[in-house]
């Protein structure tokens with residue numbers, strides 16, 4: 489669609505940003521809803537992030553997404569935070585308010601939950617303990633969202649135990665049971681009786697080592713989710729499907745986390761469906 493002088497402007501800020509699927513995702517929605525607007529990659533070096541945060545609203549941008557490595561800097565540079573961003577300490581979506589103030593959101597955890605609920609409708613937070621692999625930024629967002637949703641307990645394990653301990657300490661402040669398990673227990677006590685298993689590490693991603701995890705002790709009714717989406721069908725999800733588990737892929741989280749941003753700069757609450765998945769997958 490050709491742009492007019494009134495085109496709505498948005499984008500994704502990262503360094504590097506060439507790998508980002510967000511321009512395809514938001515571009516699909518702009519076209520689909522025939523909105524006069526565009527969403528562009530914003531390759532911004534770390535030393536220029538503060539300057540970019542000042543400039544973009546003055547250039548007429550309605551908002552932007554923030555990706556690696558700028559999510560923590562974005563947290564410091566916005567004027568206010570939504571509750572999720574405040575809890576997580578990182579911002580992935582910036583909305584320019586009518587008065588020019590910058591509101592920082594973190595939609596990763598809610599995106600994970602929305603995709604989980606859509607793909608595994610029988611899962612409820614009350615179903616039982618969650619087993620979460622990983623202690624990085626992605627794990628933190630997912631853990632917070634699951635605890636807020638009311639899961640009875642969360643088990644954490646991570647290759648580097650100090651990182652898991654630091655995350656557990658942060659999560660304990662939310663007042664819920666967080667149980668730390670040694671990485672060596674990941675095929676045993678970690679999985680026993682769990683209702684949901686989530687891989688929030690980069691293991692299994694193209695170019696990374698595989699995630700080697702025997703699911704033998706995981707109850708058959710458990711849901712298995714992976715945040716990795718390249719490849720879409722990870723070895724973990726394949727093994728889970730073979731055992732009859734509902735498998736939740738990583739792409740849905742990416743699609744769902746984009747909804748609040750587009751609702752703001754597109755002015756339409758967009759749908760997440762097969763057409764969107766196909767448009768984004770074509771970019772992989």
Ligand code: ATR
Nearest residue numbers: 622623624625626627646647648651688689690697
């Ligand atoms: P993100 O923000 O995407 O979560 P991150 O902060 O780099 O990225 O976290 C990556 C996660 O994958 C971490 O939990 C990391 O474990 P460590 O804390 O021990 O580094 C995990 N991870 C990456 N490579 C791994 C490997 N080879 N074996 C086990 N865990 C790995």
